[in-house]
Amino acid sequence: MIAYKCMPEVRTWDGSSYDRISAPMEELGRDVLSRLPLRGDELVLDAGCGSGRITEALIERLPRGRVIAVDVSASMIEAASKRLERFTGAKANAARVEVVLADLLELDLGEPLDAVLSTATFHWIADHDALFARLHAALRPGGRLVAQCGGAGNINGLRGRAHTILEREPYAAHFRTWRAPWNYAGADQTRERLLRAGFAEARCWLEEAPKRPEQPREFLSEIVLGPHMQRLPSELREPFMDEVLDELGGEVVVDYVRLNIEAAA
Secondary structure, three states, X not given: OEEOOOOOOOOOOOHHHHHHHOHHHHHHXXXXXXXXXXXXXXXXXXXXXXXXXXXHHHHHOOXXXXXXXXXXXXXXXXXXXXXXXXXXXXXXXXXXXXXEEOOHHHOOOOOOEXXXXXXXXXXXXXXXXXXXXXXXXXXXXXEEEEEEEEXXXXXXXXXXXXXXXXXXXXXXXXXXXXXXXXXXXXXXHHHHHHHHOOOOEEXXXXXXXXXXXXXXXXXXXXXXXXXXXXXXXXXXXXXXXXXXXXXXXXXXXXXXXXXXEEEEO
């Protein structure tokens, strides 16, 4: 089942491109999934499912359960629906996944969740207090939240070097009033927010997780520097990427710092 709800996007995504190049995100996400204890019959929310790579792995761990996969991007939902069709189409014995276009801050599922899984999503949401309150309300008592997103210090090195290009004309003119759309929080403040939102217990920690993407140009332009690319007019996007790659030189390493979250409602 695919449900649609109209809403503005924080940024736009190309779901098919993301699905093709997001192996580093899948690798990180599978590690997060491995930390979520499951019997196999639960109802689990994939909060920010993207193109469905981790959703697919999650469904395989729920042979008697069900997944609700939510994303705010229509393009991501389209890509996830294609990837997960074998679990939702006519050939499936029973629908094991519901793919929903929705804003996590407005989430209202109508049935309590056993668990919430989220990877590479929460840093795109400005209001973490509202996010955690909404997720807590969606969980049954004792339900688990296991998540990972960008944390304090995430991609500081690579983006710092790219920023030297943004300070040059003709690019600088397009960033004078720009505000970064990400929210890279620290571990202690995140734990405090989770407890304030009503979670009975919470554990949060930061870890470095550098990745070397196989398609560095597309990975940077679609994921790491996607908001910058969308700020530029089309005629400046490729020249900007040329200069960024020249600045980085050699092998591209994305200096990820991940914020890990484990909490119980």
